[in-house]
Amino acid sequence: MTTDMRHAVVDVLEDADAVAMKMAELFIKVVKEKPAGKVRIALSGGSTPKKLFTILARPEIAGQVDWSRVELFYGDERYVPDGHADSNHASARELLLSKVSIPAGQVHPMPTETTAVEDAARYQTSLQKAYGADTLEAGRPLFDIVMLGLGTDGHTASLFPGEAVLDEKKAWVGVSAPKTAPHERLTLTYPAIASSALVVFLVTGENKVPMLARLRQGDGSIPSGRIVSEGKILILADRAAAGELS
Numbered sequence: 001m002t003t004d005m006r007h008a009v010v011d012v013l014e015d016a017d018a019v020a021m022k023m024a025e026l027f028i029k030v031v032k033e034k035p036a037g038k039v040r041i042a043l044s045g046g047s048t049p050k051k052l053f054t055i056l057a058r059p060e061i062a063g064q065v066d067w068s069r070v071e072l073f074y075g076d077e078r079y080v081p082d083g084h085a086d087s088n089h090a091s092a093r094e095l096l097l098s099k100v101s102i103p104a105g106q107v108h109p110m111p112t113e114t115t116a117v118e119d120a121a122r123y124q125t126s127l128q129k130a131y132g133a134d135t136l137e138a139g140r141p142l143f144d145i146v147m148l149g150l151g152t153d154g155h156t157a158s159l160f161p162g163e164a165v166l167d168e169k170k171a172w173v174g175v176s177a178p179k180t181a182p183h184e185r186l187t188l189t190y191p192a193i194a195s196s197a198l199v200v201f202l203v204t205g206e207n208k209v210p211m212l213a214r215l216r217q218g219d220g221s222i223p224s225g226r227i228v229s230e231g232k233i234l235i236l237a238d239r240a241a242a243g244e245l246s
């Protein structure tokens with residue numbers, strides 16, 4: 001079964017706090033319900049997941065997760081040094097990873113150390129090691145959850161409009177050079193995102209209304225509209241983003 005955006009399930013929640021709480025509940029559920037093995041989750045970047053990270057770090061919530069079974073990856077990273085204010089990993093580390101008992105070897109930041117092209121290849125190798133194969137297999141998803149955001153230009157992860165990486169069919173990780181700063185990024189490609197049991201978009205705020213409407217229609221002229229998953233796709237949106245407040 002492959003799901004495209006036109007067949008995504010949409011859940012409209014009251015506000016950004018409710019979206020973050022719903023995602024935290026889903027995170028807990030997926031970890032609890034996977035019968036065996038590691039639970040591989042790709043985190044999204046930008047500002048939207050920050051509320052989720054804060055909730056997951058709360059002792060009463062973190063205590064419901066068996067962190068020894070969780071392996072965290074990233075959907076994209078800004079090509080900035082570790083610790084930079086724009087780094088997606090720095091934000092996750094500050095709000096979540098430094099506060100929960102996840103083994104250090106089970107957190108996989110995208111490297112930003114040599115060149116973007118070399119580091120994309122290195123990250124692909126890390127993913128292949130975690131997956132246990134060099135080729136993605138149907139019915140054995142790389143990720144249990146891929147979390148994604150939605151940019152006001154329709155990008156998701158760092159799949160920006162007009163970028164060559166949108167046409168990547170083979171590599172799991174690619175490079176993009178968007179007009180939006182920081183201008184160099186690493187990103188999971190469509191095939192890597194598609195190798196997922198569940199893709200969840202977190203979309204909040206009034207400024208996302210036009211793009212969320214296009215995402216829900218599966219508008220292939222925006223990068224997010226072309227996302228597919230071999231599992232399910234869920235959109236968690238707040239009422240502001242869904243246009244229910246206007």
Ligand SMILES: O=C1O[C@H](COP(=O)(O)O)[C@@H](O)[C@H](O)[C@H]1O
Nearest residue numbers: 044045046047048149150151157
């Ligand atoms: O640059 C990025 O933008 C998108 C959306 O970010 P947000 O701040 O509007 O939540 C995000 O999903 C992506 O990971 C990030 O690198």
